[in-house]
Amino acid sequence: MKVVITGGLGFVGHQIAQSLRKETEINEIIAVGRNIHPPPSKIFDGLRYVPCDLSKDNLNYSWLKDVDTVFHVAAKAGVGGSYKEYFHANFVATKNLMEGCKSYGIQRFIYTSTPSVVFNNQNIRNGNESLPYLKAPISPYAFTKAKAEQLVLKSHRPRKLQTLAIRPHLVWGKGDPHLLPKVITRHRQKRLRIIGVGKNKMDLTHVSNVAHAHICAYRSLKKNPSLGGKPYFIGQNEPVELWPWLNDLFKGLKMSSLNKSISFRNAYILGWFLEKIWGVSRLTGDPPMTRFVASQLAHDHWFSNSSAKKELNYEPVINMKDAMEDTLPWLKSL
Numbered sequence: 001m002k003v004v005i006t007g008g009l010g011f012v013g014h015q016i017a018q019s020l021r022k023e024t025e026i027n028e029i030i031a032v033g034r035n036i037h038p039p040p041s042k043i044f045d046g047l048r049y050v051p052c053d054l055s056k057d058n059l060n061y062s063w064l065k066d067v068d069t070v071f072h073v074a075a076k077a078g079v080g081g082s083y084k085e086y087f088h089a090n091f092v093a094t095k096n097l098m099e100g101c102k103s104y105g106i107q108r109f110i111y112t113s114t115p116s117v118v119f120n121n122q123n124i125r126n127g128n129e130s131l132p133y134l135k136a137p138i139s140p141y142a143f144t145k146a147k148a149e150q151l152v153l154k155s156h157r158p159r160k161l162q163t164l165a166i167r168p169h170l171v172w173g174k175g176d177p178h179l180l181p182k183v184i185t186r187h188r189q190k191r192l193r194i195i196g197v198g199k200n201k202m203d204l205t206h207v208s209n210v211a212h213a214h215i216c217a218y219r220s221l222k223k224n225p226s227l228g229g230k231p232y233f234i235g236q237n238e239p240v241e242l243w244p245w246l247n248d249l250f251k252g253l254k255m256s257s258l259n260k261s262i263s264f265r266n267a268y269i270l271g272w273f274l275e276k277i278w279g280v281s282r283l284t285g286d287p288p289m290t291r292f293v294a295s296q297l298a299h300d301h302w303f304s305n306s307s308a309k310k311e312l313n314y315e316p317v318i319n320m321k322d323a324m325e326d327t328l329p330w331l332k333s334l
Contacts, residue, residue, distance in 0.1 A: 001068045002028045002030060003026055003028075003029055003067065003068060003069045003071065003218075004030045004064065004067050004070045005030070005031050005032065005070075005071040005073055006032045006071070006072050006073055007073040008029070008030070009038055009049065010033070010073065011177055011178075013071070013073040015173075015208070016071055016073065016214050016215070017031060018211070019211045019212065020215070020218075021044070021046065023215070028046060028047075028048060029047045030047075031048070032049075032054070032063070034053050038051075054093035054094075054096050055092045057096070061103065064100055064101065068106070068107055068108065069107065070109050071112070071218075072097055072109065072110070073112040075089065075112070075145065076141065077178070078141060078286050079139065079286045079290045080278060080283075080284070080287055081140070081286075082140070083144075086140035086141055086143075087140070087144050090141070090145050090148050094111070094151060095151060098151065107160075108161075108218070108221045108222070109163040110165075110166065110221070111152040111164070113145055113149045113165040113166060114142065114169070115168075115169045115301065116134070116292075116296075117134060117146035117149055118133060118134060118146075119134055121299070123300040124299070124300060124303065125201070125300050125302060126302065126304050127303045127304065128303070128304045128307065129232065133146045139290070139292035149231060152165060153229050153231065156228040158225060158228065162221045162225065162227060163229060164221070164227070164229065164231070165231040165232065166214055166217055166231075168205045168209075168213065168235070169202070169204065169205050169233070170202060171205050171210050172204055172205070172206060172323075172327065173206045173208065173323065173327050174326065176327075180327075184249075184250075184255075184334070186288075187250060194260065194261035194262070195261070195267045196263065196264040196267075197298075199241060199243075200243075200297075200298060201239040201242070201302050202300070202302055203235035203236060203302040204240060204245075204320070205234060205235050205236055206318050206323040208318050209234065209235075210234060212314070213232070213308065216313055217312050220312045220313060230307070230311075232307055232312060233303035233304060233305060233307070234308055234314065235302065235305055236316050236320055236323075238320045239300075239302035243258065246258060249324070249328075252324070253328070253331060264295075264298040267289060268291050271291040271292070271293060271294045274290065275290055275291065
């Protein structure tokens, strides 16, 4: 049996690939990515790499031949850049891949989404899958991921093409190229501030649990041919107060505590101002603040795993304490 993982050499995708090695019925894993030459350290026996830009038209999808399941993990994440870039990387690429899957008779399609698709600048406490999609494109990333997720879920056809979406929140762990390394760097540069009152709770999901959730989804779809057409929040069942949690991390790294803060209102206004500057000047890279980031960092957003537990048999495989003990030595080495 063959499976495909888009973004299969990335942080989450490669963790899924490593987990799939334990599934005895799988004899080939095809990792799809945009780089022409993959890092040799990421290649292992049973994994084949295919370079492909899924946002392009008229692609050759011959690598989908005889594939059983597609894990669509690849995406453009971030808070900078034009809407057009996110639209092509996140929506157009998903649409193209979905059409390729239909042409080759793929049976299962597992989409890696994000809880940001339902964030509407309000607190979310123990949120479930009934939450509506975000209403405004304040975040090109979240908005285009929402459009792609809706496309995937509407494509679900029981016993023909099963689709579902996994929504992990703030993925972290060893090898994290974005979340914690960027936060630590900003703190070292004395550019980090607590947004708002600093008591908001969030889910943070270790990459081992994210990969495990995808494996649970894969097994559940195989077991139940009618399952699909739904999203599932994935977390640790351990929401943390974000800013005290970060200060515990800084203490473990022998860094000073973060005490300086900025009100949510001022951070939101600053984000709007910087977005305008970045847009007019066409600056590269992410602006240091955006309206969406200010909102996310000042509000509660944590979610219930009950649907994933009931329908996918998902339970976290590592708790927050053990996850930090596993990750901290790696963070110290950066």
